[in-house]
Amino acid sequence: MIIDLPDTTTAAVTKALVRLRDEGGAVALGRVLTLVIDADGGDVEPAVAAANDASREHPCRVIVLARDTTRTTASLDAQIRVGGDAGASEVVVLRASGEILAHSDTLVMPLLLPDAPIVLWWPFEVPDRPADHPIGAMAQRRITDTLACADPAASLVRLRSGYTAGDTDLAWTRLTRWRGLLAAALDQPPHEKVTRAVVSGHHTHPSVVLLAAWLAHALRCPVEIVRQRDVQGITKVVLERASGNVVIDRPDGRVALLDQPGQPERRTAMPMRELHECLAEELRRLDPDEVYGEVLHDGLSRIGAA
Structure with missing residues (x-):
């Protein structure tokens, strides 16, 4: 009505x-x-x-x-x-x-x-x-x-x-699945230091910048951003380690492929998040998002974005 x-x-x-x-x-x-x-x-x-x-x-x-x-x-x-x-x-x-x-x-x-x-x-x-x-x-x-x-x-x-x-x-909220998958991959052995990270994605998408800033803040390693055109959001993340790279590749904006040394390739659904999904996630929590604040202040500086 x-x-x-x-x-x-x-x-x-x-x-x-x-x-x-x-x-x-x-x-x-x-x-x-x-x-x-x-x-x-x-x-x-x-x-x-x-x-x-x-x-x-x-x-x-x-x-x-x-x-x-x-x-x-x-x-x-x-x-x-x-x-x-x-x-x-x-x-x-x-x-x-x-x-x-x-x-x-x-x-x-x-x-x-x-x-x-x-x-x-x-x-x-x-x-x-x-x-x-x-x-x-x-x-x-x-x-x-x-x-x-x-x-x-x-x-x-x-x-x-x-x-x-x-x-x-909400550009930060759109990263929840990426952050979860990356954290889960690094929780598995070998527990080696990440020496360098590369984030690829749409050249103006703010989530690309925020994911790079989060990795720089959390891993304390150099992070490179590869800016692309004619793609949707984030397309690929590479974490370089001595024993081999951890790679998450999402070329089509729907399915992500996780490749880790010594393990079979994994496929997981990771579609582009809808606006209402991101809004609902933010309404679940009314306490401050401290990690987001740290990424803005420290992470953006580490990648030279601010």
Whole structure:
């Protein structure tokens, strides 16, 4: 069900939510967090769709802030989506213009779930310092996505300089399977030092840079990035050791081949991760991701990326 509230106020939106809760029973009381999506002038629908899918694992209230580019005066249009149009969440889309946009915290505050964690997600361009954003200052977690930025490399540098505990980026989340597979390979004998690592992948993909930074930080060895075109994400990682190389090769973006000295080649499914998968993973944890912070500060410096 979709309810449109043109030229409205947050007080009117709150009353409409209460009325829907009273009519639909206590279902709205089962939300475990508030997810705020700061979409600015971008298309909100892909972000809402990802949030709806993620909400099936983490029931939440989703508040979407969008810029109304058709107006210059202060105005607010709202839309409430519940039921089949909102997954396991309830979605409030706020399209604001004029000076209202300068006070996004006061716009959102009346709609936050009481006594529930707040997560803020920027699905497009990232702010210089997420924790200094009016809503970011209230949030337990702040999620960015440098893959969606016009200049991913420059965005990573900005996030590094403005990092605060509680920040994370979906380009880092996309590495979970790669990191797990690499760690598992190195846990097997022979337990030799990695003397050099090579990471190959798309020339602008931020996950390529972050994986190289993680390896440099964790292994304390030189790491080379091979930048490719006409590929998807990360395609290959080589860890050089005295007894032979550990190689993970994913040329097609779907199946990875693990080759280790003295062991048969292993095939494992490793498809490109969908947006909703990454978002759901980040919503599982509300504590700071300390490793991500260490990779930003130490790892990027080691590979000369920041």
